[in-house]
Amino acid sequence: MKFNKIAKLVSLACGGIVALSMPAYAVEADTDNNVERIEVTGSRLKRVDMEGATPVTTITADDMATAGFSTVGDALRASTLNSFGSYGGTSNNSWSSQATIQLKGADASHTLTLLNGKRMAKSPVLGGGATNINTIPTAAVERIEILSDGASAIYGTDAIAGVINIILKKDFEGVEVKLRAEEPDAEGGGDNHSASFTGGLSSDKGHLMFTIEHFKKSGILFSERPYTAAHVKDGEDPRDFRSWIGLSQTGRTIDMGPNGGWEYQTPFTNADLDCKDVYGDNFKGPLNDSNYAGEKSCAYDYTKAAYNDVDQERTSTLINYNYDLSDDIQLTARAYWASNTTTDVSAPIPGYIQFPQAMPAYTTAEGLDLRAVPEGGAMLYRFDTAGNRVRESTDNIYDFLVGLDGTTDSFDWNASVSYNKYDVFKWGTGYQLKGATTDLVGAWNDTTNTFDGWDPRDPNSDMPSGATANSDARLTSSALEIDGGLSFELFDLAGGSTGLYVGASYREEKLDSQVDALDAAGLIAGGSGGAGGSGDRDVTAVFMEMAFPILDNLELNLAARYDDYSDFGGTFNPQFSIRYNVFEPLLLRASYGTGFRAPTLEDLNQSTSVGYLNVTNYLKCYEDGLGIDGCSIIDNVPVSTERNENLGPEESESYNFGMVWDIADNFNMTMDYWSLETTGLIGSVNNSEITRTQAVLWKAADEAGQPRPDVSAIYPGTSISQNGAGKLTSMTNVLQNIGLSTREGIDTKFAATFDSEIGEFKLGLAWSHYLKYTDSSPEGGVQTISRNWSGTQDYPDDRINFSANYLVGDHSVYYQADYVDNQSTTDINDDGGSYEIDSLIYHTLSYSYATPWNSTVSAGINNLTDEEPSFDAYGSYNGSIYDIIGRSYWMSYTQAF
Template identity: 25%
Template sequence: MKKSTLGLAVIAAIPMFSSVQVLAADEAAKSIEKIQVTGSRINRTDMETSSPITVIGDDFITKSGYTSVADVLSNQPSVAGTSLGGTSNNGSGGSATVNLRGMSSQRTLVLLNGRRMVSSGTGADSSVDLNTIPVAMIKSIEILKDGASAVYGSDAIAGVVNIITKKDFEGTELNIDGSRTTKNDGNNYGFSILHGMQVADGNFVVGAQYSGRGEIIQSDRRFVDAGQSSWIPQGTLGGKTADGNGGFKDRTTSYDFTTSSYAQTPNDLYSLFTSYDTELDSDTTLNIDLMYTRRESSQQLAPQPTSIDLKTNRLNAKYTNSFSENGTLADTLEYKRRMADAGPRLYEQETDTYRASVSLQGLLDNDASWDISATYGRNDSKDSVKNSINAVRVEESIYANQDIWFSGEPLERNFLTANNSIFMANNEGGNEQFVLSAGYSNVTESDIGYAIGIENRFESGFYTPDLITQLGESSSAQQDSTDGDYSVQSVYFETSIPVLESVSLEGAARYDNYSTFGGEITWKLGATWNVTDEFMVRSVLATGFRAPNVAELFGGNSGSYDYLSDPWENATDAQILVNRASDDDLQAEESRSFTFGMVWEVTDGLSSTLDYWKFDITNAITRLDVQNELNSCFEGDTDSCSSIRVTQAGDLSNLTSVLTNVGSQKTSGVDWNVSYTGDRYRINLDTTYLIKFEEDDINYTGTIDGNFGGYSKIKSNLSVNYDLTDSLNILYNARFIRGMDGEYYGENFSTDNIIYHDISMSYNLNDALRFTGGMNNIFDKEPEKVLGGNDMGTVPEVYDVIGSRIFASVNYKF
């Protein structure tokens, strides 16, 4: 088949990023080494495939001041919705995730050197915690922006993130980095060492990394308004509060939670990693990868809000008289208190993630290749919640000490600890994964490439909440244990066929048989047409699926205080308890994706790619929109009432949300990339235009919401990399997010367009020593206000809530 000059442009590996290049020919063997590209298992001599791929190199990561994989990925235009990260305080559990196309992190597959990573959040989490992958070991990050279930199996609906580690490394590399905001807080710091050497006929690489991130308090940012524990407009400020004179008065003020909540969550990451690649003989290679990461992280929320239904017949008359109406007193009174006396809720996690991968790869006499691999991963987590409230003990203490609890005065901490009203909730969880695979790949004399293989994978997970939480005695929601496992056996086939000198067809098929729900078949059809040496057309049509995970199948019932509006107006709180349940009869989600694109090398150094993409998911695993069901029930729809277990009279005491296969997603858009390389400069423009994003028939295109995040119609990154001299380099990055619209309980709002500017400078003192320094968000751009934004009045996963940050690093190689 004719090879064009488009090989590098096809995968959008722009010059500011590390381009994946065909390895040099071995002069002794006088043969070209074959490589494997993300999204294909066929070993090939070129990188021209039908799927769009973006490659980000380690040099760009360092110059941009990124110290985590999550920071790199969250700024990509192809990311939408919400991705957990360092500014996710409420509910993140310290994890960091990636959300391609805004289709959820569970629909983005994360690989390490082409193989699956173990789920590694807190508890039976199905997502990969990007914190577990140290930046020091990364050579490049490849983002496949196409459905790839026919190649990799479950989870690769929205695309694949493949993290490639450094190999064939010789010498020692030390790196020290640090940063802080211009407000003198949020200090980040890190240290790494990497050492590589030749051992016998192989290369041995070993490294260690530490990185730390400091906290920032929400109220320390001037754009943050005082947070109210009862949200306006749907929240209420009803009820009475102590007047300090032994009586009660109407409640007219609310609690400001921003003085206790984190804007940036602290963590400490400790990583060890090693790899060994050696030739056992002239045709067989052994590869061993080992990695361990320990994460110590924390989040801080305002003190626990506590609500206790008190029996009026156990209360003194002097406290109940104020609450009687027409001489009639209810059987119960609701006692509500923000437990500031106990201190803020501090969520702490300790997670240990282990991964070992061993593979044998070989060549046969007909130039065919084979590989056998085994990968084992395990994640153990312990998390605690300090200053949790035992509601049962509080209720008994109120009856026994009514003068103290009704005084309106602060409570002594010793008083609370003496009767065990305060406790530390200790929870444990974990995930385990074991994968065995074998594959065979070859290219015939007529240039037909193909790959076949088998795979056997085992997944398990568990989560055990604190006993007090399981018993429902905590003032937070009751939660049951989670425990379960499943296995899957798979077989796949892939081929690439040159039908004409300039036209190639690609095909793939895969069968996965799950112990939980049965079998699933996925397929892929692709084509490339080199119209000229400078212009290529590519397209892919594929199906995909996502299997229900352990938490969705076997998760214990849990409570969640959701922000809801009660149409019957019985509830006095903006947050209403919803019981969340799993379902072991869940089936797999199914998807269909289509991409069509063009690659054009306009002139020497100037190239462009344009790709249309479309994804359609059916049978999505989701929970019914509780608010919509509440509204429908209120309007007389009995089916809606039964689906969430609510009476038509508005009794919300058993409000339940069960996982079902009733969801859907439809999204489409266009990716456009232009890059130009001159003698001393490299310019890149990467843009995503969102045409449509619908979920469960609700249109989120161009909207932003405190719960679902942002789906901006246009996100764009501009990078200019300029070599002032052979030793001095300047990198400028600009990130554009188009304004979005929102609606919050009948009130419409809009956010403006926003541009973040980053700049850095790198200076090579000599071949061994490099200094890098810069500033991100150099104009200290504040985030846009979002009505209903539950964190800082905005969406921290979309906008920068930290402000200007100065960073510096020193890299020394010897």
């Protein structure tokens, strides 16, 4: 076997988190021919050469530890291939226990995540469309392989933007204990601690590896970071509510109603008291309102009560077993379990209490002078007396695999059975039953000349029971898959033997997503809303790959896959790729393929949810002769969002053109241009777009003297109802295959190693440059393509990682810089100018020492210069892109026996 020079440089991949894009490989000896064959991620064929026709980046366990990442999710989300960032588990939503990765800036459901080449459990919290990367035990990971090319022809659904393959430790022998702790420089929240135990046994026949890991992270209150704490805008008046960030007028504020000019006022009139004195430390005021002269409010500082990041505690266990049943057959068995408990704390529910009658002025026993409220008045009320909203999510993931791999004189074969299940239970307290509080308000008793019952104006008046409610949900998803295949060498070409792999799989998927009855009816303020519903389906697939070594330096690869779904039908996806060694140090590669994402079981089976929403009534404007464009009639309408059982798959086409260049023995680079086009993206049409399209259809039909068509002809499943006066009375909306997007970019990597008399230096650079990102929205039933969003707010067009590792003896010093490019926002200023969100560089520094007693001590500083997020013109930031931990110090100790 003769390897090219590029293959020899795989050692450079150890140079840091931005290592060269080398494919993952597992080498096995062919005893007959003394040839090493390599298993490359993105293909089921075992190959002779390490560098394939599609780009694969490898992140090793050592890379993650050296760079200071506490979890697998943190390492993946920091990759330059995660172009626009991804969700990392922030608070105050239904997904706080989750974290995702979005290769090429595409949707999280367009990145397929594998565990040792098999699909990981999909999270029912994410509708069964993506994997929660928060659940993976770091101690069990050997390396992560990122295939940054479409691969539906190999793996089927979801592999549109790329594939994450998490490879677990297999041949570990001995015992290893690791302790790690990280503490932020800022006061309060964000610290994390972990401990793991790994053991392994080996024999002539097989290997057994066992890992248990415990990880715990504390949440961060908004008030614990200066940029998210309540504060006054620079140079503005602290007495004016409009000058503040982080306050809500829904604290203790009276709305005087129609008989009081709708004026906002404080509930008390004592001139010597402020809102903090009366209602507690979280209240500010009285504050003026520069938009409404004479008004005052008791505002609420929700940043002191709400988490920006959640508490998280995870325990995970993994057993991996390999055994040679014979010289030609190997058994693989794996069992994986993870339990992840997340506590999400939100500020108390804000409410609007309608007073059933006029509220009189009087002085309480504590000397508080309460303001009179005329009939029709109300109160903006923060239910802090009922406590914070606390939602605890417990995620349990189970994953089992049994597989056989064998070889004969004529062919190799493999077969496996895998099963995974993801259970979630959410327990939410501190929520409110809509409308119940109004019924609990008391009234003035003329006989006793006292107020009977609950008076929301009075902090010493206890709210009776009956207004609080829980918000609970139970979700589960599961998948059972059986697959197998055969690989052959068919005939010889000038470059070697032609390889063929043929295989088939059968998969059963189930989803059950339910919320409590009050949530389902929309009666819980701040609750979860509708459920994902229940459904199941089966998927049958056949697939093949062929490799044609046309010449010693030219290989053509073909792959194709047909998937048949029991709910929406079949889809066929081919892929073509080629690699060509122009000369020994330079390899050129190209690929083309189609891909798809099947509609999730939640997309197809979600329960109907109803919400009262503001919708522009274009129909009324047209009928009244006011014209369609510029319509300003708004109706508040009950909108039913229903399932669409006729959804089809999202589809894609992807291209990749690249090179791998061995510039010198210790210096090489890769560069790949990629293009990804997706059609039929699943989403719902804007409600006002539905009424506008209906009005446009009416206008066209009236002008042509034809019967008026229904909007469902353009947007199937939608409907609009009006009363005799033309007011909207109800609407129905459903998910549609309506979206389009185009993405283009260039990924470049450099890696170098230099030996010197004073030690060894390893350098790495990864640069992902976005060229184009456009999407679409329907207008009048016609798809309208957007501008190029690349380089605008939330879409940085450059992400760069640079790493430098200095090794001398048992010592190692590591530095990494992560760069996020600036972004522009147009039409911010009155003159039509733009606002620029600053670029940002995060710095990491670490040191490691390998002791004589078989241990490693490491320490480091993440975000060395304590960078805050880059803010937009309104003082907000994108939590998917920027770090909120701030500067943090970490230390780890690993002891091997």
